[in-house]
Amino acid sequence: MKILYVANVYRHITSFHMPYLKWLKSQGFEVHVAGSGDESIPKWTDVPYVDKNFDISIKRSPYSFQNIKAYKQLKGIVESEKYDIVHCHTPMGGVLGRLASRGLRKQGTKVIYTAHGFHFCKGAPKINWLIYYPVERFLSRYTDVLITMNKEDADIVQKFKCREHYSIPGIGFDVAKFKNVEVDKEKKREELEILEEEFVVISVGDLTKRKNHQSVIKAISKLDSSDIKYIICGKGVLEHELKQLCLEHELSEKVIFLEYRTDINEILKSSDVFVFPSLHEGLAIAGLEAMAAGVPVVASNRRGVSDYCIDEKTALLCEPMDSDCIARSISRIRNEKGLAERLTEEARKAIEKFDISNAMSEMQNIYIKVAPELFKEKKAEGN
Template identity: 50%
Template sequence: MKKVLFSATVDSHIFNFHIPDLIYLKENNFEVHVASNGTADSPSIDFKYNVPFQRSPYKIDNIKAFKQLKKIIVNNDFDIIHCHTPMGGVITRLAAISVGRKNTKIIYTAHGFHFFKGAPLINWLMYYPIERWLARYTDLLITINKEDYRRALSFKSKKVKYLPGVGLDTKKFAGIEIDRDKKQIELEIPFNTLKLISVGELNKNKNHEIIIKAIAKLGNPNISYLICGVGEKEEYLKKLSQSLGVSSQVKFLGYRSDINEILKIVDVFVFPSFREGLSLALMEAMGSSLPVICSDIRGNTDLIENEKGGYLVKPDDLNGFITSITKMIDNPELRESMGAYNIKYIEKFDRKNVLEEIEKDVYLL
């Protein structure tokens, strides 16, 4: 039986994005090992290792993670090591290099390089050199957006491949039918308002605050803003909405397992992030036939065509978000046409198409 090791910084990355990969590998006679920080498990995993990866490169636990991974690799004759996330990818590849297994295929999926057009200089100084160097020891470097792909082509990886993200189960979002009124009552969302929604961790990068500021500037009580997610910025965002006098219009829904249902009762998906690889949340909104207002950044531009599927706005352009929201308010025909464009466009990102690419190029030894 072939053996594969999947690694990522945290459990949530594996369980949010890669369970279909693990199922595919199990079905194709692989013994599946997973190394990530956490104790979550799945029937699709044969061996789970709790490895103390840390997102910050300065944490000493990353040294412990490196040593633990070396032992895991030494004790297992892996056919494939497939690593994800920046620190998970760096530490796993360093451990594999130090062990020197020549018959192991090393794959790294970059879910968004930290160095990109417009990124801070420190990101380029810290992450670019090591990713370029590690590419020499990477049999297959996978990127999920076109900007990263063009840059990776200049690296010395044995092979570089573009994949359209982790794939979307389009049927899960397009085919669902719900009672809209009942769902709005359940979530205590006002009727007869333009309902905006953002989905993602409440952190600085996701930039929810600019939408709260835009709503405050608009001064229109007939706008509701739903935020799905948890994170370190939650209290700050709640206080901001209170201080700007829009707390009654901004609803924090926390972590949700019914996103596919909630997307069916809203009008516009807003996504003002500073940095993305290729957002699954954005793909889910498109699969739900929603128009989109999002930041004009790498990854988002792979998915949204300006003025056809929505509007692209610089992430710090408050007036740009205000203008885009205003265009959506009293124009249901525009929202409907943009949503129809998105649901058609996202078909090529369907999980089935991504799996076909994986079968053809990624896991064939």
């Protein structure tokens, strides 16, 4: 039995899907992965649960001619390896993976696509609807199972032609890792060069247009920033642009760019408010992690965030480009007595359903439903 995971970049798989690869290995699958590598991930020889990897130069932009080459590479791989299941992730991984697997589906290969947030959604530019919607609707006919993780995407898929559709509570995350982590807050702040009395605002996410960190920088500039530090954990193409924006607002000494971190849970525990201004998400894990860590959240009222960020109950919501609203919300959490405690208490109740155990259970059931013959022996052993 063989399964292939396809994504734009390896980092997507290492960041979000290792528990699933571990389970598939335990079921007797040979696990292969395909995507574009980068310097931020470990060598695949050091990654458990992966038997074979293919470095394919998939580009995020649908206009890149490099994706034609990537498609041909991927088509050759799937036809040579003859997978039982091809599971596609990320937009271009989903496009190329499904196109490359069309022939194999006639031979019994099952094709699964997990939509981690369509590029077309409420509030998205019209061009996104004109480009991405027709492509996703067309490719749904080459999809045995399409998985969504927020209500808006689930509603859209009702018009698609995939054989089956399931909605799951995201890809899951380890609630206990963030809820129960113990950290010496004073020592952690010292490591990050933050004073004990400073008020720490934090965001986690790639430095891209979609993550919208510029709105938070502008919001910080509207506050009395003499004792505020803003931490951004992430890396990406907009790093220079964001640093220039900090210079323009005289915030270079107040904004800390930490790139990728493996101690996000400890940094969250050492922060005062989490701001998540994304333009859109599938079902955003970063906000859930902050809530599990007990950090009050200010977030955008967009798909994939508003599924668990309920305004004035579990978070404070703003239009993502409204830096005035973001500034007011940060100020409220800092100064309004009892607000932070009320938000964090409600948030911790709301996030339990997104724990990895629930997501894993639902994903296992989907695999068994889509290819029961592959799991028949294991089901019998379980009985």
